[in-house]
Amino acid sequence: MAVETNQMRKFLNDPAHVVKESLVGLAAAHGDLLRYDAVKQIIVRKDAPKKGKVALISGGGSGHEPLHGGFVGLGMLDAACPGEVFTSPVPEQMLAATKAVDGGAGVVHIVKNYTGDVLNFKMAAEDAADEGIKVTSVVIDDDVAVQDSLYTAGRRGVGATVLAEKIAGAAAESGADLAKVTDIVKRVNDRSRSFGVALSSCVPPASGKAIFDLPEGQVELGIGIHGEPGRRRAPLGSATEVVDVIVEAVVSDLKAKRGSKVLAFVNGMGGTPLLELYLLYGEVDKKLRAAGLEPVRNLVGSYITSLEMAGASLTVLELDEELTKYWDAPVHTAALRWGV
Amino acid sequence: MNAATIASWMREINASVRAERDHLVQLDAAIGDGDHGTNMTRGFEAVVLALGQALDADPESPPGKLLILAGRTLVSTVGGASGPLWGSALRSGGRVLGDQGSFDGAQLVEVLAAALASVKDLGTAAVGDKTMVDALEPAVEKLRARLTDGATVEDALEGAAAAAEAGMRSTIPIQARKGRASYLGERSVGHQDPGATSTALVIRALQKAVVYQNR
Numbered sequence: 001m002a003v004e005t006n007q008m009r010k011f012l013n014d015p016a017h018v019v020k021e022s023l024v025g026l027a028a029a030h031g032d033l034l035r036y037d038a039v040k041q042i043i044v045r046k047d048a049p050k051k052g053k054v055a056l057i058s059g060g061g062s063g064h065e066p067l068h069g070g071f072v073g074l075g076m077l078d079a080a081c082p083g084e085v086f087t088s089p090v091p092e093q094m095l096a097a098t099k100a101v102d103g104g105a106g107v108v109h110i111v112k113n114y115t116g117d118v119l120n121f122k123m124a125a126e127d128a129a130d131e132g133i134k135v136t137s138v139v140i141d142d143d144v145a146v147q148d149s150l151y152t153a154g155r156r157g158v159g160a161t162v163l164a165e166k167i168a169g170a171a172a173e174s175g176a177d178l179a180k181v182t183d184i185v186k187r188v189n190d191r192s193r194s195f196g197v198a199l200s201s202c203v204p205p206a207s208g209k210a211i212f213d214l215p216e217g218q219v220e221l222g223i224g225i226h227g228e229p230g231r232r233r234a235p236l237g238s239a240t241e242v243v244d245v246i247v248e249a250v251v252s253d254l255k256a257k258r259g260s261k262v263l264a265f266v267n268g269m270g271g272t273p274l275l276e277l278y279l280l281y282g283e284v285d286k287k288l289r290a291a292g293l294e295p296v297r298n299l300v301g302s303y304i305t306s307l308e309m310a311g312a313s314l315t316v317l318e319l320d321e322e323l324t325k326y327w328d329a330p331v332h333t334a335a336l337r338w339g340v
Numbered sequence: 341m342n343a344a345t346i347a348s349w350m351r352e353i354n355a356s357v358r359a360e361r362d363h364l365v366q367l368d369a370a371i372g373d374g375d376h377g378t379n380m381t382r383g384f385e386a387v388v389l390a391l392g393q394a395l396d397a398d399p400e401s402p403p404g405k406l407l408i409l410a411g412r413t414l415v416s417t418v419g420g421a422s423g424p425l426w427g428s429a430l431r432s433g434g435r436v437l438g439d440q441g442s443f444d445g446a447q448l449v450e451v452l453a454a455a456l457a458s459v460k461d462l463g464t465a466a467v468g469d470k471t472m473v474d475a476l477e478p479a480v481e482k483l484r485a486r487l488t489d490g491a492t493v494e495d496a497l498e499g500a501a502a503a504a505e506a507g508m509r510s511t512i513p514i515q516a517r518k519g520r521a522s523y524l525g526e527r528s529v530g531h532q533d534p535g536a537t538s539t540a541l542v543i544r545a546l547q548k549a550v551v552y553q554n555r
Contacts, residue, residue, distance in 0.1 A: 061419075084382075086373045087419040115519045119424035119462060123415065145523075152522040206378050211369045224523060226373035231525055 015205040019062045019084055026069050030334045033073040040096035041089070043069040043080040048101040054172040054181045055079070055101035058110040058165060059094060060117050061086040063204070064225055067162065067304045070335030076169035077333075078107075085204050085307075086226045088116030094124030098133055106134035106178035110164055110185055112157030113141040114226075134178060138185040140164060142192045142315065144253040145222025145231050156224045159267050159315030160192035162303045163327075166336060170329035184326065188317060195222065195249040196313030197242055200271060202227040202306050221245065223313075225269070225306045239276075243283040246314045251291045256318045258292035263317040263327065268302035271310035277301065280312055288316070297327055303335060341493070342442040345553055346406045347391050352545035354384040360541060367534040371521040375420065376534040383418035383426070404437030407451070421463070421519060422535065425472065426542075428462050429455035445483075445493040452480045463518060467507075470516040470528065475539035479504035494554060497547040504543040508536040 012018055023043065027036035034043050049055065058068045059081025068080035078101035083089035098107045107128070111121045121137060128135045140157035147155075168184040176184070198220040201210040204227065211227040214220060219242065222231030236242075256262065266281045268274070281300045288295050297319065304313075317323070330339030357364065357380040364377030390413045394401050407430045415427030433451040437443055443451070456476050465471040467478075482503035486496035511533035516522045521533065 083419045087375050090416050090419045092416050116420035119421055153518055207365055207374055211374050228373050
């Protein structure tokens with residue numbers, strides 16, 4: 001039954017069960033890669049725990065699919081902890097996931113910098129340590145739209161999360177130890193910058209109402225991934241003009257040397273078609289080269305979303321040889337697959 | 341005051357966050373992500389259930405233990421920032437009471453002061469950051485001051501609830517410095533903080549619970 005909300009028709013049975021029912025479907029579709037523990041509310045890699053392998057887990061509110069459950073599998077995450085829509089999961093889930101995947105070599109928690117995620121993961125890491133599991137945590141904060149200062153909760157974790165999960169996941173798969181895998185997550189975060197733009201809000205299933213209204217002809221600049229308004233509103237220009245703003249914001253903050261090799265990740269927010277995302281990528285590629293950067297790797301598609309929000313974000317990662325090698329390494333998850 | 345006070349307080353919170361659910365969602369949608377009302381309702385519903393079961397199993401459950409159970413329940417059901425913040429607050433408050441079967445006004449102040457301390461510690465927030473601290477800190481101070489002046493617990497709690505509500509309104513002109521609202525920068529100005537709003541409901545619920553119990 002399709003349920004009509006005030007502003008958007010959604011495929012729902014009961015809005016309160018949307019996350020659980022979606023996870024049941026994920027497991028039904030990808031039973032070869034993962035399993036869904038409905039009691040503990042976690043997605044776990046099918047062959048976990050892998051003895052001697054460092055495990056990676058992440059988690060956060062739902063509504064960002066395929067993040068994180070779609071990245072559980074070979075060469076990426078060992079488990080994901082999905083919360084309610086846009087709400088951090090709880091420490092019990094993270095502890096259960098940590099225990100389910102620990103193969104004795106330690107567990108890395110990849111945490112997006114949102115107060116709720118940080119607090120809940122902090123409690124879970126303390127509980128895991130009490131149970132004798134070696135846990136390290138890395139907070140991802142790559143969003144240049146937020147000034148990192150005493151006056152904010154710090155930069156948000158957005159697109160770099162996907163890149164960190166892929167690259168560090170490959171490092172763990174290749175046998176790197178806990179310190180090394182942790183360092184790779186940090187390195188990806190340190191060398192990544194992101195900026196997002198919204199053309200519409202989104203409609204959380206529980207409330208059935210758009211989070212904000214965007215007047216005709218306006219865009220939100222500097223959005224996160226929770227349907228929240230951005231830093232400021234501006235008139236919608238051409239795609240070239242929008243990309244100018246995005247690339248300038250990212251490149252001026254990244255401060256990479258001229259000639260640096262980069263990975264450019266053009267991400268859709270959920271409601272923008274690939275047709276437009278590739279159009280954006282073409283502009284991004286041109287502008288990065290004009291800025292003296294060489295996009296040698298890329299990712300284009302909707303990988304860290306905000307329900308059905310129309311919009312896009314750009315993440316630029318300054319690569320080095322090792323990060324490139326791990327980016328190219330085989331991955332087999334529901335949402336990313338190559339080399340296998 | 342005793343275990344029944346705590347149980348009644350939690351039921352009052354549950355009733356008021358449920359009644360104000362849409363309002364909290366609306367406030368949160370303006371400067372956050374619109375889930376605060378839903379999360380608080382889910383959490384305190386679970387708290388009321390857990391406390392009911394605990395009291396069925398042991399009618400002599402001490403109030404401190406009930407608060408700790410309430411806190412644990414919030415941590416495991418709410419998520420977001422509110423789960424850990426309110427969870428730690430109630431657990432810290434509960435620890436103050438230990439195993440004692442009843443408590444007085446002075447001890448209630450210590451319970452709320454411990455709750456405030458844990459919120460400030462975990463959230464690293466202070467008054468003026470546009471958070472729940474803006475409602476909680478004035479409430480604790482007012483409760484302490486009124487009791488020191490010789491007021492009854494009921495009167496002191498009326499003052500505390502009014503102070504929390506004034507603190508809640510004081511968040512409107514402030515620019516947020518913590519939590520998700522801080523991402524909006526100046527655009528957070530002019531909106532009442534949802535966390536401070538639910539905090540005012542929590543303190544008002546305590547005042548109601550004590551008044552009803554004394555009737």
